[in-house]
Amino acid sequence: MGDLLQIIVAKYNYWIYITLMMIGLYAMIGKNNLVKKIVGMSIFQTAIILFYVSIGVKKGATIPILEHGHGEHGHSAAALIVHAVDYVNPLPHVLMLTAIVVGVATLGVALALAIKVHNRFNTLEEDEILAQIREK
């Protein structure tokens, strides 16, 4: 029991990411309003992006910008060596930049579809829309 609690406390950030993902998944499945479903989709996306960004974090490292990138501090070979341990891993960052932009594009399409649904059925609640479809 003590070991399990220690594992949970040591990896607390991963548990919170999973909690956020489950909040988004519940909103996509369980909520009745279409805008609330879209909010849940965005929460799910940002939780996954948060997980990927947190993979690149290192202890005692700084942001991934080279300090002597232009080599103005002397031309000796030792000054030009890049120690990868000193910087956080930038690869997950550039991958997740694409994911953020794609997320905004899907959000715009989803909201445009929600506006179209509202124009046709005059409501955003899912059960009322389904009832109107069944009546026809």
Add this chain to the structure above:
Amino acid sequence: MVWQLDLAILTLVVITAVGSLMVKDLLGAAILFGAYSFMMCALWSIMGAVDVAFTEASVGAGVSTVLFVAAVLRTSRRTRD
């Protein structure tokens, strides 16, 4: 990365996420979602991902909130859940 700051901002992120799904007013949900995006941006900047952080601040907290507010003003504002 200071773990106290990390835990505090993560708690705020979860609170704003739950709040934006619980509130009955859709415009309030849009504003709380903007607050959620901004907390996420603060979290990424303390993780050292500055490029992701300012992209999220401009695109996530800015454009997404504008899109939500525009969509809510063009449709209905009140909801039951």
